Each structure stands twice: as C-alpha cells, then as structure tokens.
Amino acid sequence: MPDQSPAPRLIARTAFGADHPCVETIGPWTLTECPNRAIASVAARQGHEDAVAATLATLASGPVDLGTLRRGPSVDVFGTALQQWFVTADHTEQEHLARTLADDLGMTASVTEQNDGWVVFTLQGDGVIRVLERLVMTDLRALSNGSAQRLLLEHMNVFLLCREQDQAYDILVARSFALSLHHAVTAAMRSVAALSTMS
Amino acid sequence: MSQINRLSGGQLDRSRPLTFTFDGRSYTGHPGDTLASALLANGVRLMGRSFKYHRPRGVVSAGSEEPNALVELRTGARQEPNTRATVAELYDGLSAQSQNRWPSLAFDALGVNDLFSNVLTAGFYYKTFMWPRAFWEKFYEPIIRRAAGLGSLSMEADPDAYDKGFLHCDLLVIGAGPAGLAAALTAGRNGAQVILADEDFTLGGRLNAEVEEIDGTPAHLWAATAVAELQTLPNVRLMHRTTVLGAFDHGTYAALERNADHVAAPAPDMPRQTLWRIYARQSLLCAGATERMIAFQNNDRPGVMMAGAMRAYANRWAVTAGQQVAVFTNTDNGHRTARDLAALGVDVVGVIDSRPSATATSAALGDYPLFAGAQVVDAKGKLGLTGVTIRRADGSTRTLPCQALGVSGGWNPNVSLTCHQRGRPVWNDQIASFVPGAQLPQGMRVAGAAAGLFSTAEALQSGIDAARAALEALDLKTTALPCPRAEDGAYDIAPLWYVAEGKGRKWLDFQNDVTVKDVKLAHQEGFRSVEHLKRYTTLGMATDQGKTSNLGGLAVMAEATGQSIAETGTTMFRPPYTPVAMGALAGRAAGKDFKPTRLTPSHHWAEEQGAVFVEAGLWLRAQYFPRQGETHWRQTVDREALAVRRSVGVCDVTTLGKIDVQGKDAAAFLNLVYANGFAKLPVGKCRYGVMLREDGIAMDDGTAARLAEDHFVVTTTTANAGPVYRHMEFVRQCLVPEMDVQLISTTDAWAQYAVAGPNARKLLQKLVDPGHDISNEAFPFMGCGEITICGGLRARLFRISFSGELAYEIAVPTRYGDALMRELMTEGAEFDVTPYGTEALGVLRIEKGHATANELNGQTSADHLGMGRMVSTKKDSIGAVLSRRDGLNAPEGVRLMGFEALDGETTLPAGSHLFATTATAQGASEGWLSSAAYSPHLGKSIALGFLERGQDRLGEVVTVANPLQGQSLKARVVSPHFIDPEGERLRA
Amino acid sequence: MIIPHPLLGPRDAQEFTYLGDAGLINRPYWLSEDAARAFHDYLYLRDNPAGQHRELWFHEQGDRSWLVVTRDTTTHEILKVELARDVALARRGAA
Known part of the structure; x- marks a missing residue:
C-alpha cells in the first residue's frame, strides 16, 4: 500500500490481507481495490442542517444532495441519507480526515471515522452496465454521472457511485465483505465475458 | 435419405448436418431444427409415454405447451427430465432418451395400466389407497412412487452456473410475433427503452410458421427484416430464448433467458440460464394463442397433432409427420394446414370440417377432399x-x-400473464374462448392473438396502437407507423369440444391422461367447482399446466352442469408460465455462495496459524487454534481457556456490533434504549447495559462507552448488530424525532481484540505510547479512552471483561488489525500469550456467568436473567413498563443459575430440561440448560440454565433430562458465577 | 413490490424490512395512570385490515429511513409513503 503508516511498527494491510491492492481484469473490465481512501461520515445536528450543507458545499465545490456525488479539489462528497453525507479523500494525505472535519464542523455535525469501515472498489470498462445489471436492482441507465445510491449487491449493502455512466463506477462495501464482493463482481464479469463470445 | 419426412423449403441451414441420438439411435437434422422437428423429419412419431396409463404418445404441438413429447435431454450430471422436444434446439451431438417407459418406448411393461383403465379413473388414488391405512407407507406409496413421475433425475449435482439480473424499461413487449414486432418497432423508433422478449430462438412467432405476405414480402422475411432493424436500435434490447414467466406487483416481471441450452454444455464461466427481474413501466402482452384439441376416440394416437403445429412443421421446419395427412377442424383456420401441406407435395387425404356450412368456396383453400x-x-x-x-x-x-x-x-388466447395479478379472463363468443379481462397487471396492455385478434392485419395494427398508448401513458410523444398490409382472413369458429360418438376414451389432458369420461364422472360424484375438478381429475396439473387441455375440460363440465363455459369459469393461472429449473431460481446463491461471508481483520493471520473456523451469522470466526500434538478440540480449547486465566490471551472480537451514537441528546437517547441508566455515565467510562423489547423481554446486551459528552460507542452482540441498529433507528425516528441524535454503524471500521488475563496490562503496556497511563489507578475497570499505540497509531481502549479476568478490548483502524495481532503475539511471547477462539471465549464466559444469545433467546426477561434490578423505575425506557408485568417477575419464575455435573465429568447437554429429583414421570419441566461447557479451570462439566425459583434452590440436585439421547443426569444448582463472584480479578 | 420512497424514488421492496402497523409510532406515556394497560394495547392490539393499512417499513439496504407506507393489503397498491419521522413529528405537534 502506498500510504505511510503513522506507526511504523504496524503495517497496513488491504482487506485481502495483502500489501498491494487487488486488481482483476476480465474481458474489457477491471475491478480495482482502492485502499488509499480516507472516509468520514457526517451527519448534521438539529438546527445546523443548512450550515453543514454549506460547509460541505464549499469542500465539494457545489451543493451535495441526497443521492449525488460531487468532487471537490481535495475531497469527494456524496449524500447518503437525509442530512447525512460521506466524505472521501486520499488516505496518504488525509488519514485524519474525520478529525479534521470534526474540528471544522464543531458542534454542528456528528463526524465518524469510516476509513476502514468501507472498502472502495472501482469497476470500469466499456459497457460495464452489462456486468452491473447482473448484480444490482437499480435502473443503471437512469443512474447518471455523479449519482450515488445505497443498495443491495448480491445480499451485500453497498454504495454505488456513478463516475461515468456505463464506463466507471465506485462500489463501497463494508470491509469485512470485501472478499465476497470481489467474488460476486468477478463472477459477473466472467459471466458476461463468456456470454459475449456466443453469437 | 434418412430424413424421410423432410420437405422442401423451411428455415433451416441445410448446408450443415447435425447428428443426434434418441434412445441410442442416431439421426441427423439441421441447424434451425428442434428435437421434435428433427425426429419427425426422420419418421419418428412415437416420442413418449403418458403419466398414468403409459399410453404411447407423439408430439402434438410445435411450442412450449407440448404435453407429450417430453424427454430426458443430455446425459450424466446435465441430464434434465421432462424437456419438451418441441423447444429443445438441435445441436450436434444432442442425446435424448424417452422416459416413463420400461424396457423400451415401443414396449412398455406398465402399459398394462392401460388395460385397467376402468379402475384407474378420476380420483383413483383417493378412492383406492385410502384403506387399509397401514398399507400406505409400506405398500401403496412405494408402488406409486415407482410407477408415477415422468423423467428421472441424474442424482448428480448440477454442474452449471445460473445467473440472475435486473433490467428496466419503458416498455416490455412479451412475444415477438406480428403484434410484438410491430409494437417494438413503434416504441423503438419513437425512442423508448424497449425490451422485446420471446421464448423462441427465432423471433417472428407465427409469421415463421405461415405462408402469407406482409407488404408483399413473405411473412418470415418481413419478421427477419423487422428484427434486423430492431437490432440496430440502441434503445431496444432483443431477448431471444427468453420466457416471461410471471407478472408481479407494480410492473415487475420474471423472465428466464436460456443462454446455453442450445449447445451441448455452457462454455467455461458461461451461465446456463439467467433469471431476469424486469421492471417495466409499461408492458405489452403479445403472447399469441394456443391451438386446442377436439377430443374424440383415441385422439391421442402418435401422429394426431394440432393443425397449426402440423403447418408450422411444414412451413418452418420443412417436415411432415406423414406422407398422407388429414385435417379435422371447426374453423377456417384449419384449412390453411391442408393448403400448405398440399402445396408442399404432401398427400392431403381429406379435411374433415365439422361445420355443415363449410363449402369449397367459404373455407377450402386448395385442392383436397372436403368433408x-x-x-x-x-x-x-x-x-x-x-x-x-x-x-x-x-x-x-x-x-x-x-x-x-x-x-x-x-385457438385460445394466451391470457396467462394477464391473470397473475388477480385478473380473470372473460368469455368471448366470437372466438369461443377466454380473452383477457379488464383487470390487468399494472401497466399491461394486450395485443394480437393474445387479445383474441387472430388475423395478421389485426395483430400488426393492435401492436402499433398498444405501443403508442403505452408510450403516451408515460408522457412520451409518438408518431404513428403505417400499418403494413397483411392477411385479414376470417376465422369463423363453430365450437366443437368433443365428438359424442364412440365409447372409447376421448383424451383431454394428454400428459395426465384425463378423458371426457373422467370429467363427467367427477361431475356425477358431485364436483362442481373447476378448482375441485382440476384437483380431483388432475386435469391441467401436468407440466403444461392445462395450456392444451383446460378449456376442453371446462367445456365438458359446463355441458354436464348445464351452465355456460363463462359461468363455469377457469382455474387460476399462476406463475411460472413454463417450467423452470430450480437452479435458475437459486442463481448464484448455491453452495458456499448461498450467503456472503464476512472476514475478521485477523482472518489471514489466523489461517496462517492453522485455526479452525466457525460460521457466526455471516462471519467466519476462529473457533480454536490447534497446536501440534493436540488430537482433540477439547485439548486445544482447555489450553486456550486456561492460558487466559493463568497469563494472557487474545481474541478477535471485531464481530461485535459497534454503533456510533452522537448528538446533544445522545445520553438521553441511550437512557431510553437501555433499561438501566446511562444519563449520568461519566466521560471515559463504559457501562454494561441491557436492552429490552417493548414487551419486556430482553433483546440484547453489551457495553456503551462514553468517549465525549455527546459521543458514545455502543456494542451489540454479533448476532444482533443489524436488529439492534434497526431498533435504535426506530426509536430515534419514530419515537423521539425531537431528539438530536445521530447513529451510524462502525463495526467494520475498527479491528477490536480482547486482551484478557492477569498479564493483559503488562502486555498492552508494551504497545501503548508513552503519555497514556493504563495503570489500574489511571485506567480502572470499566474505563475507556482514545489513546495511541506503537508510535502514534490512534486506538481505542476499553477496560471491559467477558472472561472475568483483568481484560481490555483494544481497537485500531481495521487496516492495522492484522499487524496489531502480530504485534500482540510478538510482544506477548514473554507471557506465553495465547490466541483463543470462540470456543474458549464461550468456556470463559460460562465460567463467569455472562449471558449471551443462548440466554437472551427471546423468552427471558431481565428478571429471569438475574438483572431485574437493573431495570430502572426512575425513568422511561423501552420495555420497562411491560417488564413489570407479573408474569415476567413472578418469584416462581425461572432464574439464570449455574449447574455442575454431580459426577464432575459427564457433559451436561445444552437444551436439556430440568426436573426436581422428586418429580414424577408426569411432572412438568422446571427449566432448561442454555449453555454448557467443560471448565478446565474448575475441572468439571458446568452449565448455565434457567430454573424455576432457582435463586432459592442453591445446592439442590436436579435431574437433567436429555430424552433425545436417552440421558438422565444429575446436576447441582450453584451460582452462575463459577469463578470470582466478587469480581476481584477483573478489577486487579 | 416497488415502494416509492419520498426521497429516493421507486425502490424494490427487497431493500426494506417490514415491521407492521404504523400505530407503533404512538407509544404511550410511561407515567400515564393506566400505563400497563396502554402499553398492552399499544403492543398487542393491532388492526390487520383487508384493505388500506398504514405500515412501517425500514429502508435497511438504502438510506436507513423508517417509512409509513399506506398500502392496500388486498391489491398491494401503495397509496401514500411518508417519512415516519415526519409522521412522528406531526403527531408531536398535534398533541
């Protein structure tokens, strides 16, 4: 992993127990583990909803509504629930993202470190909807660039972020599920790749 | 030439021969053939035996409704029984066996049943096998099981993978005949998201089976052109070999795509079939119609088939079932068969038209004898x-x-899917059949023959109109397509259900062997409802679910009761439309992929240690860590448990649920959720808490740590992490929406290890950074705090104990969990640190008398658990009011107690019931054992359990009854705190 | 079934966990005179109508919101969907 542990005695490992991120290419598609993400959840406290939304809008260079993802200069923000957001950043640079946000937001928000609560995968490649449609129930053609949805993927709860429709998606899954998620997604990739060999 | 009944023409690739076998004999066919068409081409008419009488049967249809030509397809693990030869695509090397016959299809020993048909009539099973009762299990059932059933299973595991998936569209068009193609073209050209699904491998429906023209082009070529255009439209998804099986709530459909059934075996990684869930904002049923039989004496002889099927075999597959053919019809439609076969050079010996009015001019279309x-x-x-x-x-x-x-x-319109959401079809005199009723599944329309519109011109026009209406319902603008010119011939039916003449059997349901006489007999015996008729006679209960037989049976019943068919009504149509392999319904959720697996942060390390793992919900946890020389799990577990009591052990407890609770009202919120008080818990302290359900029964227990005034971390049991979170959100959103409190799960964010034993502090002190004092004075029992370890890594430390020893739980960001475990092992070497698994964890907590899921089993109150006094009366909390009900607090109620085997050694089985030693055989159980273990520390078998008035019975010897294993043991009632009841160890 | 979530639009019922009668929002006051009776009725006396029913559904695999769904139990027609929190707050306002 590229990031430096603050404690040299303890070496960070990926969710697969490895030193390097897991990358799997099947057909035109690639599933990549992105361990170098810092994540924090932010929930506005009562009476501070507008203030928190405004602060996050500043970070994300625009308002972040429920179900949308916006990329700021140093963080990405997506709306996960009413008055609740996830903020993600480069782990090497911002391992203490949650603390920084908590300091910035003070009593206006409840901030929780989620760096290792979730594993971020990217799934990309031409026509990747054909893979995803075997995994998630949502209308992928209605999930436009910058959409963020929390949903089920093979009995696992995930966030699906659309970076570029039919080309690139982020999938966030609770860390302990990483192996199962990888198994489910690569099985679908193999399946579609095999089917595309048949006329 | 071997294909003696092959005609000219057809939609086959004659340049490629395909070799296949049926009952071991080799034949040839061509790409484009089905197994049925290829067998007919080779002069094979006998394809199966019926269910009850084992009558010889031939193919009667050319579609998925086929009741007769069922075969076992493929061999070995891929052998599939009851495959309809009419929809089995021919591939090179195909192997099929006939079924329900012995020793051979032509000579079947159980054909003897046919001779006893007088006693094997409707309700035979109900009448015959009722008496004597004792005969059922030993005698009747084995015989019936051997004789009944159709194809056989391979008894091997299915080697294939099955996928599932989810699709969305504006318009789902079900069926790609003239109506479906016209509708898909209309919607597709207008830019809507369209799915066109058809069960056939060539789209076109009847257009591929008829000799007619559309816009001056042969119909099957027009269909091919339409399909080619649809293929170019990016907004249209064509799904060949895809059967829409059912219509469900709110525009949801199930569809089965057969990805690889047309080849010998799926390629590696290729799913055999895919089960799709289709969310359709609008749908259009263009499922066509199914032709029906006229029952007459011996109308089940191999070679008797539907006229439309005979025509389809001739036109599409260039096959005739015989060199001399006849047609029996009651509509103009039947004459097309005679015309087409005659044109192909087949000798049409006559058309028997039951309509006296049928004349050469009105109906006859060709030069053949008309009767x-x-x-x-x-x-x-x-x-x-x-x-x-x-x-x-x-x-x-x-x-x-x-x-x-x-x-x-x-012809009967295929109304099945229109009825899957409570709809009932309505009778239409014009076509003498049922057509879709007014109540359709949400967003559904019906066009073409499925709507009772039987001419091609009507089908095309209705498809166009319905597609436009569907799009307009979605506020999509449409422009009209010109309707292609097509055949608009008359149909002109004069209903004829069965031929009255003749005493022999006249067959209605071919597969289940139901005759006209059976239906009449059922009526004589008092059956009036069609649903009862169906179950009594088994009419329509075969794999075709009555597609070819139901209406005939209803008509006979209607005649018997003197009612109209409309008054008689139909049975319910239910999904699936055609049979589905169980594997397709299971999809990927088979074997160890039945559910996802969660791995702990120390999993890979534990694997290296040779740990044995156990499933705990979705989690895979280390159960114990066997060492060399240990031959029994008990040796390992005893060693691990003793190591904790003697020095120090480490256990991964990440699986416990962790919920971050923050907000101004976080303390007040927890005060409501927990039965005991949390409002005054100081920052830097943990407290054990018990949550009740609103009915006063214990729901879960755990600790809550106050990290700041407005910040708690709540832990739940592994099993209840989800339910407790759901419950807390319910309280937050539904009961106290005015409170400022925010919840989020952090279970996966932190790797958490229990470090337990007299040397726990000494071990941790080697890791904790200078500046964090974890001495007993600075960090007492139930203390908690945020610290750093190993040179700056943020960590959380909780001084809590499940084992009863001096113990901590330490949490670090999960990515460092693997390294922390290794570090604990390295630094702990001087203390002989011992990793322990869930088994030793269980022993330790039973020794300490800590309750877990076995005790909090949904039947026990706080009082039963000995925690009655924890339920605060000074505040409101969930479950507090009802926990004070008499029944949950009665002094004679059960109480959590400890139990020691009287002889020390014998295992006390959990689940055993408890009785006073004076109890009589009729005495009622006075309690049960909930958890049991061998305590290596105490050197005896112990258990936790619930005993009536247990608190008053210390020292009493009770009977431990385990009748499942014929055991009756004796145990002494003791305190549930087997070790250190004063709690001195954990405060050390 | 498809539940039209007030914030997220149409979502498959598979994402939800069902609880039951929305009357569970109306939790009695613990110090009321006949609290035991009131809690008994609150917990055990539920309507189970063939027809329109207000029910609690939890969007467990989505935004974790509790919803009050008004559904016809005979047809599965969904007539109204509200955030349970809004329903609870309105009840507070009315009390």
Whole structure:
C-alpha cells in the first residue's frame, strides 16, 4: 500500500490481507481495490442542517444532495441519507480526515471515522452496465454521472457511485465483505465475458 | 435419405448436418431444427409415454405447451427430465432418451395400466389407497412412487452456473410475433427503452410458421427484416430464448433467458440460464394463442397433432409427420394446414370440417377432399396413426388412411400473464374462448392473438396502437407507423369440444391422461367447482399446466352442469408460465455462495496459524487454534481457556456490533434504549447495559462507552448488530424525532481484540505510547479512552471483561488489525500469550456467568436473567413498563443459575430440561440448560440454565433430562458465577 | 413490490424490512395512570385490515429511513409513503 503508516511498527494491510491492492481484469473490465481512501461520515445536528450543507458545499465545490456525488479539489462528497453525507479523500494525505472535519464542523455535525469501515472498489470498462445489471436492482441507465445510491449487491449493502455512466463506477462495501464482493463482481464479469463470445 | 419426412423449403441451414441420438439411435437434422422437428423429419412419431396409463404418445404441438413429447435431454450430471422436444434446439451431438417407459418406448411393461383403465379413473388414488391405512407407507406409496413421475433425475449435482439480473424499461413487449414486432418497432423508433422478449430462438412467432405476405414480402422475411432493424436500435434490447414467466406487483416481471441450452454444455464461466427481474413501466402482452384439441376416440394416437403445429412443421421446419395427412377442424383456420401441406407435395387425404356450412368456396383453400359437417370418430394405430374413421354429414362412415392428423378445435388466447395479478379472463363468443379481462397487471396492455385478434392485419395494427398508448401513458410523444398490409382472413369458429360418438376414451389432458369420461364422472360424484375438478381429475396439473387441455375440460363440465363455459369459469393461472429449473431460481446463491461471508481483520493471520473456523451469522470466526500434538478440540480449547486465566490471551472480537451514537441528546437517547441508566455515565467510562423489547423481554446486551459528552460507542452482540441498529433507528425516528441524535454503524471500521488475563496490562503496556497511563489507578475497570499505540497509531481502549479476568478490548483502524495481532503475539511471547477462539471465549464466559444469545433467546426477561434490578423505575425506557408485568417477575419464575455435573465429568447437554429429583414421570419441566461447557479451570462439566425459583434452590440436585439421547443426569444448582463472584480479578 | 420512497424514488421492496402497523409510532406515556394497560394495547392490539393499512417499513439496504407506507393489503397498491419521522413529528405537534 502506498500510504505511510503513522506507526511504523504496524503495517497496513488491504482487506485481502495483502500489501498491494487487488486488481482483476476480465474481458474489457477491471475491478480495482482502492485502499488509499480516507472516509468520514457526517451527519448534521438539529438546527445546523443548512450550515453543514454549506460547509460541505464549499469542500465539494457545489451543493451535495441526497443521492449525488460531487468532487471537490481535495475531497469527494456524496449524500447518503437525509442530512447525512460521506466524505472521501486520499488516505496518504488525509488519514485524519474525520478529525479534521470534526474540528471544522464543531458542534454542528456528528463526524465518524469510516476509513476502514468501507472498502472502495472501482469497476470500469466499456459497457460495464452489462456486468452491473447482473448484480444490482437499480435502473443503471437512469443512474447518471455523479449519482450515488445505497443498495443491495448480491445480499451485500453497498454504495454505488456513478463516475461515468456505463464506463466507471465506485462500489463501497463494508470491509469485512470485501472478499465476497470481489467474488460476486468477478463472477459477473466472467459471466458476461463468456456470454459475449456466443453469437 | 434418412430424413424421410423432410420437405422442401423451411428455415433451416441445410448446408450443415447435425447428428443426434434418441434412445441410442442416431439421426441427423439441421441447424434451425428442434428435437421434435428433427425426429419427425426422420419418421419418428412415437416420442413418449403418458403419466398414468403409459399410453404411447407423439408430439402434438410445435411450442412450449407440448404435453407429450417430453424427454430426458443430455446425459450424466446435465441430464434434465421432462424437456419438451418441441423447444429443445438441435445441436450436434444432442442425446435424448424417452422416459416413463420400461424396457423400451415401443414396449412398455406398465402399459398394462392401460388395460385397467376402468379402475384407474378420476380420483383413483383417493378412492383406492385410502384403506387399509397401514398399507400406505409400506405398500401403496412405494408402488406409486415407482410407477408415477415422468423423467428421472441424474442424482448428480448440477454442474452449471445460473445467473440472475435486473433490467428496466419503458416498455416490455412479451412475444415477438406480428403484434410484438410491430409494437417494438413503434416504441423503438419513437425512442423508448424497449425490451422485446420471446421464448423462441427465432423471433417472428407465427409469421415463421405461415405462408402469407406482409407488404408483399413473405411473412418470415418481413419478421427477419423487422428484427434486423430492431437490432440496430440502441434503445431496444432483443431477448431471444427468453420466457416471461410471471407478472408481479407494480410492473415487475420474471423472465428466464436460456443462454446455453442450445449447445451441448455452457462454455467455461458461461451461465446456463439467467433469471431476469424486469421492471417495466409499461408492458405489452403479445403472447399469441394456443391451438386446442377436439377430443374424440383415441385422439391421442402418435401422429394426431394440432393443425397449426402440423403447418408450422411444414412451413418452418420443412417436415411432415406423414406422407398422407388429414385435417379435422371447426374453423377456417384449419384449412390453411391442408393448403400448405398440399402445396408442399404432401398427400392431403381429406379435411374433415365439422361445420355443415363449410363449402369449397367459404373455407377450402386448395385442392383436397372436403368433408363438410363431418367428424372424426376414431383413430387407428397403436404406436403410430394409420388412419382415421370419419362420420360424414349423411351418416355414412369412411376410413381415411393417413399417418398424421392435424386437429384444430380453435385457438385460445394466451391470457396467462394477464391473470397473475388477480385478473380473470372473460368469455368471448366470437372466438369461443377466454380473452383477457379488464383487470390487468399494472401497466399491461394486450395485443394480437393474445387479445383474441387472430388475423395478421389485426395483430400488426393492435401492436402499433398498444405501443403508442403505452408510450403516451408515460408522457412520451409518438408518431404513428403505417400499418403494413397483411392477411385479414376470417376465422369463423363453430365450437366443437368433443365428438359424442364412440365409447372409447376421448383424451383431454394428454400428459395426465384425463378423458371426457373422467370429467363427467367427477361431475356425477358431485364436483362442481373447476378448482375441485382440476384437483380431483388432475386435469391441467401436468407440466403444461392445462395450456392444451383446460378449456376442453371446462367445456365438458359446463355441458354436464348445464351452465355456460363463462359461468363455469377457469382455474387460476399462476406463475411460472413454463417450467423452470430450480437452479435458475437459486442463481448464484448455491453452495458456499448461498450467503456472503464476512472476514475478521485477523482472518489471514489466523489461517496462517492453522485455526479452525466457525460460521457466526455471516462471519467466519476462529473457533480454536490447534497446536501440534493436540488430537482433540477439547485439548486445544482447555489450553486456550486456561492460558487466559493463568497469563494472557487474545481474541478477535471485531464481530461485535459497534454503533456510533452522537448528538446533544445522545445520553438521553441511550437512557431510553437501555433499561438501566446511562444519563449520568461519566466521560471515559463504559457501562454494561441491557436492552429490552417493548414487551419486556430482553433483546440484547453489551457495553456503551462514553468517549465525549455527546459521543458514545455502543456494542451489540454479533448476532444482533443489524436488529439492534434497526431498533435504535426506530426509536430515534419514530419515537423521539425531537431528539438530536445521530447513529451510524462502525463495526467494520475498527479491528477490536480482547486482551484478557492477569498479564493483559503488562502486555498492552508494551504497545501503548508513552503519555497514556493504563495503570489500574489511571485506567480502572470499566474505563475507556482514545489513546495511541506503537508510535502514534490512534486506538481505542476499553477496560471491559467477558472472561472475568483483568481484560481490555483494544481497537485500531481495521487496516492495522492484522499487524496489531502480530504485534500482540510478538510482544506477548514473554507471557506465553495465547490466541483463543470462540470456543474458549464461550468456556470463559460460562465460567463467569455472562449471558449471551443462548440466554437472551427471546423468552427471558431481565428478571429471569438475574438483572431485574437493573431495570430502572426512575425513568422511561423501552420495555420497562411491560417488564413489570407479573408474569415476567413472578418469584416462581425461572432464574439464570449455574449447574455442575454431580459426577464432575459427564457433559451436561445444552437444551436439556430440568426436573426436581422428586418429580414424577408426569411432572412438568422446571427449566432448561442454555449453555454448557467443560471448565478446565474448575475441572468439571458446568452449565448455565434457567430454573424455576432457582435463586432459592442453591445446592439442590436436579435431574437433567436429555430424552433425545436417552440421558438422565444429575446436576447441582450453584451460582452462575463459577469463578470470582466478587469480581476481584477483573478489577486487579 | 416497488415502494416509492419520498426521497429516493421507486425502490424494490427487497431493500426494506417490514415491521407492521404504523400505530407503533404512538407509544404511550410511561407515567400515564393506566400505563400497563396502554402499553398492552399499544403492543398487542393491532388492526390487520383487508384493505388500506398504514405500515412501517425500514429502508435497511438504502438510506436507513423508517417509512409509513399506506398500502392496500388486498391489491398491494401503495397509496401514500411518508417519512415516519415526519409522521412522528406531526403527531408531536398535534398533541
């Protein structure tokens, strides 16, 4: 992993127990583990909803509504629930993202470190909807660039972020599920790749 | 030439021969053939045996409704019984076996059943096997099981993978005949998201089976052109070999795509089939119609088939079932069969038209003998039709030699999917059949023959109109397509359900062997409801679910009761439309992929240690860590448990649920959720808490740590992490929405290890950074705090103990969890640190008397658990009011107690019931054992359990009854705190 | 079934966990005179109508919101969907 542990005695490992991120290419598609993400959840406290939304809008260079993802200069923000957001950043640079946000937001928000609560995968490649449609129930053609949805993927709860429709998606899954998620997604990739060999 | 019944023309690739076997004999066919068409081409008419009488049967249809030509397809693990030969695509090397026969299809020993048909009538099973009762299990059932059933299973595991998936569209078009193609073209050209699904491998429906023109082009070529255009539209998804199986709530459909059934085996990684869930904002049913039989004496002879099927075999597959054919019809439609076969050079020996009015000008389309007002009264030829006897209008009889007879009793619209959401079809006199009713599944329309519109022109126009209406319902603008010019011929049916003449059996349901007489008998015996008729006679209960038989049966019933068919009504149509392999319904969720697996942060390390793992919900946890020389799990577990009591052990407890609770009102919120008080818990302290359900029964327990005034971390049991979170959100959103509190799960964010034993502090002190004092004074029992370890890594430390020893739980960001475990092992070497698994964890907590899921089993109150006094009366909390009900607090109620085996050694089985030693055989159970273990520390078998008035019975010896294993043991009632009841160890 | 979530639009019922009668929002006051009776009725006396029913559904695999769904139990027609929190707050306002 590229990031430096603050404690040299303890070496960070990926969710697969490895030193390097897991990358799997099947057909035109690639599933990549992105361990170098810092994540924090932010929930506005009562009476501070507008203030928190405004602060996050500043970070994300625009308002972040429920179900949308916006990329700021140093963080990405997506709306996960009413008055609740996830903020993600480069782990090497911002391992203490949650603390920084908590300091910035003070009593206006409840901030929780989620760096290792979730594993971020990217799934990309031409026509990747054909893979995803075997995994998630949502209308992928209605999930436009910058959409963020929390949903089920093979009995696992995930966030699906659309970076570029039919080309690139982020999938966030609770860390302990990483192996199962990888198994489910690569099985679908193999399946579609095999089917595309048949006329 | 081997394909003796192959005609000219057809939609086959004749340049490629395909070799296949049926019952071991080799034949050839061509790409484009089905197994049925290829067998017919080779002169094979006998394809199966019926269910009850084992009658010889041939193919009757050319589609998925086929009741007769069922075969075992493929061999070995891929062998699939009851495959309809009419939809099995031919591939090179295909191997099929006939079924339900022994020793051979032509000579079947159980064909003897046919001779006893007088006793094997409707309700035979109900009447015969009722008595004597004792005969059922030993005698009747084995015989029936051997005789009944159709194909056989391979008894091997299915080697194939099955996928599932989810699709969304504006318009789902079900069926790609003329109506479906016109609708898909209309919606597709107008830019809507369209799915066109058809069960066939070539789209076009009847257009591929008929000789007619659309816009001056042969119909099957027009269909191919339409399909080619649809393929170019990015907004249209064509799904060949895809059967829409059911219509569900709110525009949801199930569809099965057969990805690899047309090849010998799926390629590596390729799913055999895919089960799709389709979310359709609008749908259009263009499922066509199914032709129906006219029942007459011996109308099940191999070679008797539907007239439309005979025509389809001739036109699409260039096959005739015989060189001499006849047609029996009651509509103009039947004449097309005679015309087409005659044109292909087949000898049409006659068209028997039951309508007296049928004349050469009104109906006859070609040069063949027409017998107007005549009926077929018998069919000859046991293993294959040799001729039919007809009764002419003038009363004379005549025998026509033929090897095949096409029968058209009319066409039934395929209304099945219109009825999956409570809809009932309505009777239409014009076509003498049921058509879709007004109540359709949400967003559904019906077009073409499925709507009772039988001409091609009507089908095309209705498809166009319905597609436009569907799009307009979605506020999509449409422009009209010009309707192609097409056949608009008459249909003109005169209903005829069965031929009255003849004493022999007249078959309605071919697969289940139900005759006209059976239906009449059922009526005589008092059955009036069609649902009862169905179950009594088994009419329509075969794999075709009555597609070919139901209406005939209803008509006979209607006649018997003197009601109209409309009044008689139909049975319910239910999904699936055609049979589905169980594997397709299971999808990927098979074997160890039945559910996802969660791995702990120390999993890979534990694997290296050779740990044995156990499933705990979705989690895979280390159960114990065997060392060399240990031959029994008990040796390992005893060693691990003792190591904790003697020095120090480490256990991964990440699986416990962790919920971050923040907000101004976080303390007040927890005060409501927990039965005991949390409002005054100081920052830097943990507290054990018990949550009740609103009915006063204990729901879960755990600790909550106050990290700041407005910040708690709540832990739940592993099993209840989800339910407790759901419950807390319920309280937050539904009961106290005015409170400022925010919840989020952090279970996966932190790797958490229990470090337990007298040397726990010494071990941790080697890791904790200077500046964090974890001495007993600075960090006492139930203390908690945020610290750093190993040179700056943020961590959380909780001084809590499940084992009863001096213990901590330490948490670090999960990515460092693996390294922390290794570090604990390295630094702990001087203390002989021992990793322990869930088994030792269980032993330790039983020794300490800590309750877990076995004790909090949904039946026990706080009082039963000995925690009655924890339920605060000074505040409101969930479950507090009802926990004070008499029944949950009665002094005679059960109480959590400890139990020691009287002889020390014998295992006390958990689940055993407890009785006073003085109890009589009729005495009621006074309690049960909930958890049991061998305590290596105490050197005896111990258990936790619930005993009536347990608190008053210390020292009493009770009977531990385990009748499942014929055991009756003795145990002494003791305190549930087997070790250190004063809690001195954990405060050390 | 498809539940039209007030914030997220149409979502498959598979994402939800069902609880039951929305009357569970109306939790009695613990110090009321006949609290035991009131809690008994609150917990055990539920309507189970063939027809329109207000029910609690939890969007467990989505935004974790509790919803009050008004559904016809005979047809599965969904007539109204509200955030349970809004329903609870309105009840507070009315009390």
